[in-house]
Every structure is written in structure tokens, then in C-alpha cells.
Amino acid sequence: MIGRTGVALLALLAGMDAAAQTAPGAEALAAKFGAREAVQQISLAPDGAHIAYITPAGTRGSAAVVVDLASGKSTPIGLSDGARMTPLSCGWASAARLVCKFYGISDYGGQRISFTRLLGFDADGRNSLYLGRRTRNGQRPNQFDGSVIDWRTGDGKVLMERNFVPERAELGTNIVADTRDGLGVELVDTVTGKAQMVERPDAEAETYYADGQGNIRMKMELPRSGTGQLKGDAVYSYRPIGAAKWLPFSTSLRDDRNSLDPIGVDGTRNVAFATKRLDGRLALYSVALDGSMTRDLVSSNPQVDVGSIVRIGRRGRIIGATYVTDRRQTDYFDPDYKKLAAVLRRALPKTPLIHFLGATADEDRLLVFAGSDTDPGMYYLFTKATRKLEALVMARPELEGAALGQMQAVQFPAKDGTMIPAYLTLPPGGATRGLPAIVMPHGGPASRDEWGFDWLVQFFAARGYAVLQPEFRGSTGYGDAWFADNGFKSWELAIGDVSDAGRWLVGQGIADATKLGIVGWSYGGYAALQSNVVDPDLFKAVVAIAPVTDLGRTKDEADGFANRDLVQRQIGSGENVGKGSPARHADRFKAPVLMFHGETDVNVGIGQSRLMDKRLRAAGKQSTLVEFPGLDHQLDDSAARTTLLAKSDAFLRAAFGH
Template sequence: MIRRLLPVVPVLLFASLLPAQAQVSIDSTPLIERAKIFGNPSKSGGRISPDGQWLSWIAPRDGVLNVWVAPASDPSKARVLTDEKVRPVRSSFWSPDSKVLLYIQDKGGDENFLLYGVDVASGKQTSYTPFEKTRVRVIQISSKVKDRILVGINNRDARWHDVYSLELASGKLTLVQQNDGYAGYLADETLTLRMASKARSDGGSTYYRVVDGKVETTPLTEVGLDDSQTTSPLGYTADGKTLYWTDSRGRNTSALLAQDVASGKTMVLAQDPRADIADALYDPRTGRAQAYGLEYLRQEYVPLSNDIKADLAFLKKNVNGQFSVSSRTDADDKWLLSVDPVTAPASAWLYERKTRRLTQLYVTRPELEGAPLVPMHAQEIRARDGLTLVSYLSLPKSVDAGGSGRASTPVPMVLLVHGGPWARDGYGYRGYHQWLANRGYAVLSVNFRGSTGFGKQFISAGDLQWGRKMHDDLIDAVQWAVKNGVARADKVAIMGGSYGGYATLAGMAFTPETFACGVDIVGPSNLFTLLQTIPPYWEAGKQQFYKRMGDPTTDEGKALLRERSPLNFAGDIRRPLLIGQGANDPRVNVRESEQIVEAMAAKNIPVTYVVFPDEGHGFARPVNNIAFNAVTENFLGKCLDGRAEPIGDTLKASTAQVPHGAEFAPGLAEALR
């Protein structure tokens, strides 16, 4: 099984109402209950066991997501294996011997993820890493070694993950490699460590061979800052003779490379000038790359050999929607597919290769079948300096009943900004797009410079541009939407989480007349304190943060960070702002929200602050997510003249606390009473 060795970088004045005709049209579209979009899925995260005997998925037990298992021959005989009472299990994976289902879980969003397992036959639950203030990484799961896996544990030094061999039957941990300053390790299919990476002072990475448990002192290869996000080893073939890379050195977008380990020679297997190639489908028996994933406007698989070419062609023809292969058996006779039709809820399908048989296993949210979901439209928007911004637009049915992607009349719009910022928006069903479009808004998500997936030059164009050119891209996208009749210039909101939350604060503070209101979710307001409070296990990525954001150890860097921190310009905010925060957030400390709320309150600028004491970087518990979104849609309803479901009892079902500004959000004070 291929595991990537990656650097440790991490990895929103009220005006007139809508025209009467548009308002009537919007009201005629059935309102989708927000609980149907943001509540627990009926099933998700499906996996097939390596031996093909079992199916697993995540589904509610007493209202909380837990791990379930069923015989592959009879999914109706499903049984629940775990008994989480409060915090949902959000994913699980199989042990290589198909005997244990493994999952990671933290406490209250602190991201100290520990590893747990459940024996499928007996139901016995095991805490494999019963430590405090510890974060576990899975380093390697092998298709050849069935009884153990490699894990990284940082309980000795919070900055670095020591490598342990974990015997799944007994739970015994055996130290394999003490980590004295390496960002990560890569092992082969025999669970032998073969490579280690170390952060460079310029934000790049140096890669070293590991021989007989010792890291060589002479580098195998080095990667500079420009290539750091787009170059890394992916993994070895089963025989250990070939190493795959995603590699942008000597080109802009990263290519899929095969390197002969003995000679060091490399061969380009695939490249595309539009987008990075960063993942592939590998033969579970040999580890050979059979197809690669390409995502520019949409995601697709491109075959590299005849092994699965006919299978991919069959699936492309017969599957209704964009699909991904989520798991495969060791014999490679069965695949589990995740299918996304966009205008219908996602589903999981079993594909039997020999007979070319497709069987639907479940629909993730059957309550959304028949709901008025809308298409998503990929757009290429030109920034002021010529960069192409791949973006995604969803329109309310009231102005695009035929799904053409062209609005019959301008409507209020929500600019929905992704986090990261070293991440990307993609095509597919998005709960927030569907929810906001159903409320009467155009929804636009923009891959601004600094986003990943479009080559190293696009990423580097965002270096030291937080709140400047990265923000200009968002403004350019808004202007595009206004010019093309999508949005009303006086009715645009900005909303996002993490970096998207920062972008919201930046938009409200740096361009205070552009946005009618903003919704910030776990967004940093002070870039100094953000960099001071990042988790210790991000130590290896610190220099890359400094090089791409601003260096707090230099006078020049301090000045840059100061002028890019919305907190220092809180007094310039003119329009309504809603902030949501998890009290236990290890990435964006709760003080990031508290600081700007205090600064705005001191100047009597309206701001509403909602905090959840049992959440971290985002809201994992559906009751909390639903509660915040209930506040959000009523807040947006007043600001943008859209529709909103009443807040109702959603706050009482959650842990929401409102330390400040309940009076500024419609219906919030009443809901709290």
C-alpha cells in the first residue's frame, strides 16, 4: 500500500430587498432542511476488506457516528463495532489481515489523535496508543506483512514522531527508529524504513536513504522551497525496486515519475501542463502504477497500462457521476467506488471486475434524494495580472432552472473561500454550495494563488501575499461575477474556514466596502500569534510557513505580518461580522477569535461571536455544525435578503456559547432564551 512522505505543512449596511419577481421565484423552490445537509449521513466511508470478505462503513449509533461491519455477501447483516457516545468517528481503515478495523480519534477537537482497533470476530476493542498529549501517525500498512503496521508516536518529544512497529493481535509496540529531527519516514512493503526527510532552512526538504536502520548523512536528493509543495516520494513497488515520485523539478506542474532504485534513473510516466499529478491507482499485488488521477476542472483517472484500462472505460460509461476508487481487495477482483453525481447524494458501489457487475451498497444521504439540488459549474476566471483562477459556481434554481450555469438575473452571492491556504476547491457535491444556493444565493469558490494542484508557479505566486495578491484574486472573482450578471455588487458576502476565515477577516478589514457581511469560522486574526501557537508537531514545517507567510524573526517579516493581520485594522470594519470558533483548536488558537472580538467591541463595532467548548478546528459534531449554520443562515438572510430556516431549538441541542453580540444576529438572542 502506497503512503506518501510529505513535508509537515498544513497541511466569511443592509440594502434593498430583491426584486419582487426574483423573490417569488426563490420562494417557489422547496426549502431543504439544513439538518438533511449537515446532520449525520446514513452511511459513509465505505471500505472493502483486503480479503474481500467484509464491508465496513461509518453510520450513526444512538445519534453518533460509529464503525459498522457486514459480510460482503450480505450487507443487510451489518453490526456496529464501536460505541462512541459523543464525538463521531469520521473514518476507519482495515488491518492488512482483514481481522481488525482501525480508526483514530481525538478528544474535543484537540487533534491529539490516538489509534484504536476492533476485532471483527470478537468485537474486542483495543486502545493501541493509550497516551496523553500524543498524536499518532500511520506510517505504513503493507499488503505483504499482515500482522503488524508502522506508526509514528510523538510522546517522547512532541515535535517529532518516533517510529514503532505495532503488532495488531497483542498491541505490542516495538521501537524501530528514534526520530531526532526528521519530518517523516517512508517504508517499503516489508515495513523496512528506506527514506527519511528533513526540513531545510529555506523551507524545502532534504531526503536521505535509511540503510540498516541508520539515516545516511549524504543526501539522496534535495528539494527547494519552490518545489516543496509539489515534489515528494509516493512509495515503493512490492519488490522494492521502483520508487514513485510526484515531482515538479525541471517543470511547473508535478509529473508522476518512476525511479529505478538501484541506478537512480527516473522515467516520466505522466504529466499535464494544467495540473499536478499527485496520486495514482496501484496494483495491490505488485504496487505498480496502473493509472493516475488528474484534477484540473474535474477529477478523472487516466490509464497507464492495459491492466485496468477496460475497467476504467466501463466505469466511466456506466457510472452516473464522478467516481473514485476508495478501496480494492488484495486479489484485485473487487473495488469499492465512491460516486458523486453532484445533483444527487453520493453513493457507494461494489464493482466486481470479472463479471463487470456494479451493485449499489448505500446512498450517503437518502433524505436528499429528490431534493432540489443544483449543478456545479467550473469556471476559469482571469486575475488582473493574467493568472487563471479555476473556480466553481453554483446558482439557485430561481435564476437557472435549466442548470446552464448562466443566471437569468443577478442575485446575492456568497464568496466561499477554502482553507489551507495550501489546498484547493474541487468539483462535486458540496453541502455548503447546495445549502446556500437553496437559500437563494449564487455561491462562488475560487482557487486563488497559493492554492495547490495547479503547479508550483501558482503556489509560489502566493508567497508573502496573504491579504494582498491572494485577496486581490478574490476581489477579481467578485468583479467577474458582477460583470457577468451573476451577483449584485451590493449583496456579496464572504465566508470561509481556517485560511478562509482569515480571508473573511481580511476582506472585512482591508476592503470594508466590498462585502455586505462576513462569516469567519476558525480564522486567524493576528499572524504573529498564529505562528507562535502552531502545534509542536508542525516544527518541521515552520520554515516553510515563514518563507510563504512572513518571517517573525526578522524586522522585514515582522512589518509584513503586522500589516497583513486583520486584528490591526479591526477599526476599519464597517459591515456585520459573525465569528465561529472551537475552544480547543490546536491550529488556530481560540485567542485568534477572542482578540478581534475584543478589538471590535472596544470600538463599539457590531460582531457576533459563537464558541463551542467541545470543538477544535471546525465543528465535527453535527449538532454543533447545525447550530452554527442555523445562526449563519439567519445572519445571511438579513444581510443578503435570502431565505432562512428559523434557528429553533438548534442551539439548545448544541454546546454553543455566545460570549458577545447575540443581539446583532437575527433570532439568536431569542434562541438562547
């Protein structure tokens, strides 16, 4: 529904309607770009006979499609209508058995909380079985059922992290309450549901690391205060092969930027891979798990952080590390995969983003993705023995043949002279000067943008806008100095960079100064609003999707959760909170504002947008709020995204006077 608006908005809204009517094909284009990705997650069976992928069913529902690769026959299996739970991933426990993880939001004690659930079923959709632990009279909600952390050999049994919730005793019965508490690991038969304890529950355990050989080799614990609040520290332990006792690996203290943080274990090499800072940037090390803790540098970059690993096969063998300069790069440790990646890039020159997504048990057949900035991507099956590459399914078939804008890495100077990296996407067709333009800051703020297809960016480019995505200070991936104190505590620095992005577009002649807008999602929505507090004359229109609008309210939203103290520290205190909250400075706004928000958002409560809208209208400013019932932060609904795109485009055109 559309939120109430003041009288001053009537002319603008009329202009929005007129703009929509006079823009041929705008609605159809919004529907194409707003359609959810056809492949939301994909996996390959251990014998290579089938693939399974999650795909949209209706505007917000989901189905699993199981494809027989020999015959090409597809079997759709309905998973969700999107009303309560959404599937996140499906993997193969055996050649004939799938395990899917679902995500949902529910109310508990007056608060909205997220939860996950696990379900197993045959490849034809039959013999479904709930794989979570059933708890009677739990002392707290069982939010997270668990996760598969080792898919093993494909015999139908998997290693699962499982959350144990202590039970209350039932008075008047002889039923013994289960008092086990915390995260444990069990070997679960996905057909029968029978489970065998592997690691007893640990109340402070946050995750376990399997080695791909059926062994639990590491765990991470998050210590809590006496009130149950997370302290912000992490304690890592490991075990040599065959040992029962946990040994200390490392401790990551809240304010320590020199910690050794494991991100994966490779049992084939008996090592953990961990990040540690080298000259202010994250580098990747291998650490021996034989008791010696021998540490070797395996990947680093002098410009950016190395922050992730590449796995292959059912055993999760680690074959490389990735980092992002102007594009994502992979530093392969495995020479065969390094060579294969180079061969595939030559074979697919228009889609140089090559990712290995899965493999059969013997790694003879590989699941591969290839895409680019102007190609949403294709999923392939590569057979090593025949060196045959077969196209399987397109990521976004609705956009086949659509003209897309090229994304290029650029830099612009901030007010203090610092060069800020960014991505510039110009409209397809060659126009480069005097364009309507958008600055689009990313969410997070502990995040960054990357080169590649982006449905939001490409829609606006297709509608004739230039789009600039600044990697403002406060972004991750560029080292400690760039991250500063994060984009909330250091909001003046971050917002200054965002505003300077707009000034650069105008100064370069790319943007028409009268047609410069700003669009952002989550923290990006916050940046879009706060930039108008800092410089009300720069941007002529603001679109904020699920934005933070009041930093004090963000702190309040964490009340009742274990991370409350961490959120308090992230946001900070004192006058910075008031100055950095756009909802407290509605009187400074000159540009009209359009906001979108999902009613069940647990990342940023919808009350943030409602507060901003109320304050703007009370100050006599132009504000519209579009609410989406039943949707959360990602607005994972094709109809909602189509509405978002169409209304944003019409709003910007009306604000720009065309």
C-alpha cells in the first residue's frame, strides 16, 4: 500500500503518473528486470546424473527443479508459496535424496525473529521428512534448525550442526526433560531421520568446521557476558586427526585487528585456511592442524583484502582464494583448476566471470557459472574426460537479447583529495553527456560493490540513466584504514564520499545537475537520505529502499537480542547519533523522497521508514512510502520488485521534470 501523503505531494504524484504513461515499455521493462533470478541456487548430484536448482514459482513462491541430464526431463517440486518460508539452498545427500534449507520469519514474545528449517525428500519430491530437532516446552525458540557441514560420500548420511534447546519439565508427568543446550553435531540419516551424536552441544559454540573427510576439526565459540550478551570476541579451537581434546587455535578479541581468523578446513591437506592482516589488509594463510600450527602465507594483495576461499567437490577441497580489485580475481592453488579456468575464459570471452559451483564425487563433471556485467550468466556442465561444455540453464531468461550498459571501474576525488574507487554504468546506445544520473551507494555498510550484472543498476541504465556506485570509505575489502570506524560511526566521511560522487558526475559532464538523483538500499538508503541532510541542494530526488533513518532507533531494535551490546558499539553514542539520523533533520530536506519497505523486515524495521515519512510530512516536505505486506528486507517478490522499479523510474522522471 502507499503511505499517506501531504497536499504538497499531489502535483508530484500526478507527474509520476504522467511520466509512467508517457514512457512506452517502461512497465514491461520493469517486469523483465524485476523478475527474480531463474536460478537462485544450484547443485549437482554426486553421480552427475541430475542437477537441482531453486527457481521462482509465481511472484514470491519457489520450486526445486530436478533435471535428468541424460534425458533432459525436468521435474518441478513445489517448495514454498513464499508466505511463510523461503528455500535458501538444496544439496544432494545421495544420488536420489535432497536436503533443502528454508528461511522464515515469525513472531515470538512480541518480536519478529528469523528462523531456518531443514527438509529431506527424494529427487521426485516424495518421502519428505523434517530433519530438525523437535523440542517440547523449549526454554527459548528454536530459531536455527542447523546446517549441513559435510555432505560426505553421498550415502544419504550427512554431518549436521544442530541447535539443542533445553526443555522445561512437564509437571504431572514422568517425561524427563532434555536439558542439553547449545550447538552440537550429529550424523543424520536423511531417509530415516535417525541421528548419531558426533559433538555434544556447546552453549557458546557458534559453528563447527568439518574437514570433508567426515571429521570435525575446528569450532568457533562466542563468549557471552553474565547477562547473555555477546562480548564481540571469538575463540577458535582445533583437534589433530584422531585426537579427542580441543587445542587452542586463536582468539579474536573485539577490538583486535591483528587476529588469525579461520574460514575453512581442508582435510586433504590437514590444514586450516585463515585470514590475518598484513600491512593493514587481510591476507590468507594456511595453518597446519598437526599440532605444530605451522603457518604459511598463501595469498595476499597490496591493494585489497583477500577474504574468501574457493571450494570444489563434495569434500569441500579448497582450491583457491579470491579478492576484488576492479573485478573479482581468483588465486588458484590447484594448478589443474587454474589451467581449466583459463581455458574456460578463452572459450567464453564475453562472460569472463567464471565460478566453479560443484562437482561429482570423482570431480570428473563440474558445475560452472559464467557471466559478466552485460550478461546475467549461464550455468554449464563441464565433463573433464571429453572436455565438453554443455549449457544448462540461463540465470535470467527474461533478459535474453536485452541491451545492457557496460560497467567500468573509475575513480573520483573526494573533497580531501582521496581517490575513491567506483563503478560507472552508462546507458546502452552510446549517450555519455548531460544524462539523468543516479548515485547508488551500497548497503552494509560492511560491504562493497563488484563488477558484474546488477538488476537494479541495469534497469536504470536501460531507462537512460548513468549510474555511479561509489566504494565510499566505510566499505570493506580495502583494508583497515579505508573501513575507518564503519559507515555509521564514520558517517560524515562515508556520506561526504557519496556526495562527492554526485559532484564528480556533474563536473565530468556526465550528469545534468538538474537531473541528479540518489538511490540506495538498506545502508545505501540511509546514505541517500543523510546526503540530503548534509547537502540539501545536490540531489534532486531520493529513493530509499528499506533504509535506516534513525541511529538511536537502530540501537533500540536490538533490545532483547544477544547482539544488543555489539549493535550499541557499532552505532556509537553521543551527539554523533543525533547528527547522523536523517529522521531528526527532516526540515533540511529539499528533494522529494520515495521510500519502499517490507512490512516483515527483521534487518531494518519498517518503523524506520514510517518515522522518516511522518517527520518529512510534518515538516511540509514531499514524501511517499510504499509498504509491501509480508515481505522482508530483500523484497524477494517479482511483483514487488517490478513495482519498485516502475515507481522509482516514474518518480525520478517527474522530479527531473521530464
